[in-house]
Amino acid sequence: MRTFFMKLALIAGISTMAFSAHANGNLNLICSADVVICEQLKGMFEKETGIQVNMVRLSSGETYAKVRAEARNPKTDIWWGGTGDPHLQAANEGLTLEYKSPMLDQLQDWALKQAESAGYKTVGVYAGALGWGYNTDLQKQKNFKEPLCWADLLDPSLKGEIQMANPNSSGTAYTALATLVQLMGEDKAFEYLAKLNDNVSQYTKSGSAPVKSAARGENGVGVVFMHDAVSMTAEGFPIKPVAPCEGTGYEIGSMSIIKGAKNLENAKKFYDWALKAEVQSTMKDAKSFQLPSNKNAEVPKESPRFEDIKLIDYDFITYGDPQKRKQLLERWDKEIGAKAN
Template sequence: MKNRFIKGSLAALVATLATNAFAATEVTVYTAFEADILAKYKNAFEKTNPDIQIKWVRDSTGIMTAKLLAEKNNPQAEVVWGLAGSSMALLKEEGILKPYTPNGLDKLRVELNDPQSEQAWYGNDAFFNAVCFNEAVAKQLDLPKPTSWEDLTNPVYKGQIAMPNPASSGTGYMQVSAWLQNMGEDKGWAYMKDLHQNIAHYTHSGSKPCVEAGMGEVAIGISMASRGAKLKTQGAPLDVITPAGIGWESEAVGIVNPSDAAKRVVDWSISKEANELYIEMYPVVGHKDVEATIANFPNVQQKMAKMDFARMGNERSDVLRTWSDKFDGKSEAK
């Protein structure tokens, strides 16, 4: 009986030690990636790194940026992965992101990365805005096809345009910033005032305006070009239009708590394997050796606005305060 007890105790101890030895380390990752792609990225990472589990905390860019700033003195995130470059620049300036040189850095496109010394963030992909135009609704309502930003101020579109609230959506903010940077402050704000007359509502998601246009809830959604291409490929009656001066930005990765597990998440996030997943949705990714053609994605190269991402980060609070004072009355309820 005694021997059986000892053997049983030893077996239990060995089992406990084995469980502890192989228990995965959990890494908290803050993200603004679209919710429908998170499982794919998590599964691919954990297949390669079975001793680490990702715990996603996901929200739109504006909300996630505000959360990280609010937690500055008591950070809860270990990695930030899939957040706008302008937000990452601000987080670095605030000391939230820590400088880190990931393995494989030499394989990345430098134009998507932190341009400053002691780099702290690295581009996963570049994403672009577009105008999602529902051709079926347009035919029904006899609406002309817009080709420029100025066209969208035509009263014929009154109540037929949705766009993201820039205070809660990075997609919205990068277009507001593009207008201000490329039109100039006075003309940019005047343009948004005219556009506001035609806005049905401002959403809290960057992709939602295009989804709404695809479903015919509005005729026009100022939104993510990648979402427009995907919906068109799925059969939505959309024309994905790129007026000159479209907003664009990189989505990037950076480290908050430089633990070994967090570093491995960052290293994998810039790997060729990860970039081969990004390219399924985004036309431009960080890895030099990964390229693909996305069905129905518009030609953005000649239409891209000139973007100063450091300026975007530094001006963010002032721009959003002004925008909210002027236009927030048409925002959807959260």
């Protein structure tokens, strides 16, 4: 009998341990940044809170489409990272939830403006300027023109050497499209993109893929956010980051709680946690060199600084509007995508 009760106690203890391991519940997260930082954030949050994170990595365009398709029965609780335009579009369409984090007073002005413009249905978590990275070894071997300006990307010596992403799936590429429209005017921008198409070997699904391909020597130039090019340089690849001489746009990587989230309280916990200075200061450990949104977070020495870059006054509200986005993407499909190499 004594042995019997000892066994019961042991079983009860094991059951209690198993229950406590999951007592803090789950969180369904979509991460639209590089997979390394996504995995790092997942591991850190689970360790600190005991909350089980079910994480999927999707580009921002893919995430927006998924959240929209699942609006009546959301499978996602929170969306972290990726360019701000799709987050603003989701907010505009009522797909995300208003939430004013107690961390707001610690954030940079650009992060707060992002939140205010969306009625606090999203918030800025990092920022980064658009540009490209080119392989300096290939540039010497193939003797193509050093690309320092948008105009240089049209040089015949770069035929087949450029990769950029498809703006339908990639927030990076949509930022590039919206940047060129704001720099040149819409018709001139599409004339430019039609000429650029002659030099583009591939339109990738992921925004960072073009410079990773350039790092491997598969192409000469990858049009990406500059911090993605810096990541390749930090890993020892012969990649030189470039801020285009005519001026460039930038992203405000954002975070949104999905309306109808099944694990709402855990989503809010992650939201507040991800805005902490100490959390954002660890991004460099994953070789993510964006500018953090918390004013007290450590800015990696490798991060491209806005004050060193000629930035346009990027209109997030106009180019985050669902109708404007739809119109530009339809025109890109018709005039560029249909004629892609």
